[in-house]
Amino acid sequence: MSKAQYALVGDIGGTNARFALVARDSFELEHIQVLPCNDYANLDEAVRDYLAHHPEAEVHEACMAFACPVHGDTIKMTNNHWTFNKADMQARLGFDTFKYVNDFTAMALGTLHVADERLQKVGGGEGKDGAARLVIGPGTGLGVSGLVRTMTDWAPLSTEGGHVDFAPTDEVEISVLRILKERFGRVSVERILCGEGLLNLYRSLCEIDGVEPAHTQPSQVTEAALANSDVIAHKTLKLFCAIFGRVTGNAALTLGALGGVYVCGGIIPRFIEFFRDSDFRQCFEDKGRMRDYLGGIPVYVVTETYTGLLGAAEALKNQEVH
Numbered sequence: 001m002s003k004a005q006y007a008l009v010g011d012i013g014g015t016n017a018r019f020a021l022v023a024r025d026s027f028e029l030e031h032i033q034v035l036p037c038n039d040y041a042n043l044d045e046a047v048r049d050y051l052a053h054h055p056e057a058e059v060h061e062a063c064m065a066f067a068c069p070v071h072g073d074t075i076k077m078t079n080n081h082w083t084f085n086k087a088d089m090q091a092r093l094g095f096d097t098f099k100y101v102n103d104f105t106a107m108a109l110g111t112l113h114v115a116d117e118r119l120q121k122v123g124g125g126e127g128k129d130g131a132a133r134l135v136i137g138p139g140t141g142l143g144v145s146g147l148v149r150t151m152t153d154w155a156p157l158s159t160e161g162g163h164v165d166f167a168p169t170d171e172v173e174i175s176v177l178r179i180l181k182e183r184f185g186r187v188s189v190e191r192i193l194c195g196e197g198l199l200n201l202y203r204s205l206c207e208i209d210g211v212e213p214a215h216t217q218p219s220q221v222t223e224a225a226l227a228n229s230d231v232i233a234h235k236t237l238k239l240f241c242a243i244f245g246r247v248t249g250n251a252a253l254t255l256g257a258l259g260g261v262y263v264c265g266g267i268i269p270r271f272i273e274f275f276r277d278s279d280f281r282q283c284f285e286d287k288g289r290m291r292d293y294l295g296g297i298p299v300y301v302v303t304e305t306y307t308g309l310l311g312a313a314e315a316l317k318n319q320e321v322h
């Protein structure tokens with residue numbers, strides 16, 4: 001009996017490597033497995049281990065997303081010890097095709113295949129068909145990407161939008177800027193809108209109120225905020241959502257994202273009800289003469305865990321991804 005033909009897709013983060021198989025012309029992820037990168041000397045060991053569990057699959061094609069730059073000849077993971085030459089790795093694994101994409105680019109492409117029930121709408125109308133989409137996500141950093149329709153496919157934009165300047169809009173935010181400027185010299189929005197950023201914001205609000213910080217992890221701040229057991233933690237999460245709304249609105253204006261906004265990353269899905277009740281949407285739309293323009297744009301929080309794997313599957317077939 002001949003083996004079934006599959007492509008291997010991967011999403012390689014600092015801590016974990018996620019793998020799945022996809023059949024030809026399908027976006028259904030089969031046999032998803034999450035392996036700790038630290039258990040393997042390099043990528044090929046992890047891939048071999050994964051494929052050894054699926055001898056029924058014949059794999060000639062692969063596409064993987066990496067949490068590091070992917071444009072050079074060498075992949076050097078930012079947060080783990082894996083490093084290798086791309087051509088050498090492809091030869092070692094014996095794949096006819098091996099595509100490499102950045103993890104947030106894969107996240108953006110993955111939103112094209114997320115099931116409707118994994119998209120939580122937070123205001124706005126219907127996205128305009130074929131118009132640009134914004135993909136933005138606070139996680140370890142603040143990822144910003146976009147999707148633009150071309151003649152053949154959706155082209156993902158690789159941007160550094162997390163590094164635009166933080167633009168405060170009231171006295172409290174101006175005080176936050178002052179405090180963070182003293183610490184970092186320059187304050188990009190990523191200094192606030194990511195896990196570490198949430199802590200930066202919390203510590204700043206503690207300093208403004210003259211209170212000793214009680215939390216040292218981003219998750220502690222959100223837990224205390226959700227339990228409403230700590231006034232400053234609650235204020236922090238509220239302000240986090242408001243600033244995220246303004247930054248997302250700015251990015252949507254710049255990109256002309258009438259097709260919709262997709263909120264990815266591991267942070268917002270952890271407090272989706274709080275997010276829905278927050279000032280996020282109001283701040284997203286609070287752009288003077290552009291209020292109506294933004295008012296029509298739907299915002300979706302993506303709650304799918306494996307968006308990056310779906311994106312790797314899309315990237316394999318997408319002619320705009322080289």
Ligand SMILES: Nc1ncnc2c1ncn2[C@@H]1O[C@H](COP(=O)(O)OP(=O)(O)OP(=O)(O)O)[C@@H](O)[C@H]1O
Nearest residue numbers: 013014015139140195196218219222265266267270
């Ligand atoms: N409950 C929480 N509230 C706020 N931030 C959190 C919470 N739990 C984890 N974080 C923060 O979320 C960040 C991780 O984000 P995310 O889950 O998106 O990972 P990632 O950037 O995709 O990285 P990787 O691909 O290595 O998993 C970390 O900075 C972490 O401290």
